[in-house]
Amino acid sequence: MPIRTSVANIKILKAEPDDLPAIQEIASIIWHEHYPSIITQRQIVYMLALDYSLEAMNKDLAAGISMDMLIVGETLAGFAAYGPTGHEEVIKLHKLYLLQSFHGQGLGSMFLAHVEHECIEQGFKSIVLNVNKNNHSAIKTYRRNGYINQESVLADIGGGFFMDDYVMAKDL
Numbered sequence: 283m284p285i286r287t288s289v290a291n292i293k294i295l296k297a298e299p300d301d302l303p304a305i306q307e308i309a310s311i312i313w314h315e316h317y318p319s320i321i322t323q324r325q326i327v328y329m330l331a332l333d334y335s336l337e338a339m340n341k342d343l344a345a346g347i348s349m350d351m352l353i354v355g356e357t358l359a360g361f362a363a364y365g366p367t368g369h370e371e372v373i374k375l376h377k378l379y380l381l382q383s384f385h386g387q388g389l390g391s392m393f394l395a396h397v398e399h400e401c402i403e404q405g406f407k408s409i410v411l412n413v414n415k416n417n418h419s420a421i422k423t424y425r426r427n428g429y430i431n432q433e434s435v436l437a438d439i440g441g442g443f444f445m446d447d448y449v450m451a452k453d454l
């Protein structure tokens with residue numbers, strides 16, 4: 283796995299069901315730090331409940347979605363989730379999240395390179411993801427790492443909320 287960051291003492295571990303409460307805790311911190319300029323507070327609360335309940339995350343693990351934890355020193359700094367799509371050669375990156383205090387040091391790109399390496403090992407040929415059109419810092423990270431825009435999607439996620447996203451993709 284190429285490590286392109288000067289941050290020391292990094293570990294990446296596979297999450298087990300027992301790790302999910304810690305992931306749920308930092309997900310809430312990250313979403314409340316990062317998304318207020320992108321979506322409403324009500325949508326943040328709605329999406330956290332939808333995607334980060336222990337029930338939803340346990341279902342993801344049971345469905346074969348990998349969840350990896352990035353640990354810096356003793357701190358859980360972020361997590362990534364990725365799993366199969368309906369297409370046997372294509373994997374989807376569902377989540378790539380770092381606490382704000384760990385941004386801007388190359389850690390996101392390093393974590394992404396780790397995910398891509400795992401996906402190649404599993405035999406996938408390309409990776410896709412959805413990113414909010416106004417999530418400029420994340421789009422910058424994906425572009426920097428070779429992802430290109432594939433299409434725009436407006437998805438109805440219930441509760442009167444929508445996700446206005448780009449689908450981005452990269453050949454592995």
Ligand SMILES: CC(C)(COP(=O)(O)OP(=O)(O)OC[C@H]1O[C@@H](n2cnc3c(N)ncnc32)[C@H](O)[C@@H]1OP(=O)(O)O)[C@@H](O)C(=O)NCCC(=O)NCCS
Pocket residue numbers: 286287288312316377378379380381384385386387388389390391392412413414417419420422423426
């Ligand atoms: C998306 C996310 C994971 C990117 O993490 P990141 O670590 O900031 O991203 P990068 O690895 O691309 O960091 C690159 C930045 O670190 C800087 N950097 C510092 N040292 C570096 C090094 N050794 N190597 C590489 N970059 C380094 C770069 O110059 C760059 O700065 P810039 O953005 O001002 O140009 C992070 O922004 C995040 O968690 N966001 C909130 C959640 C989110 O939106 N997730 C995506 C949902 S689709």
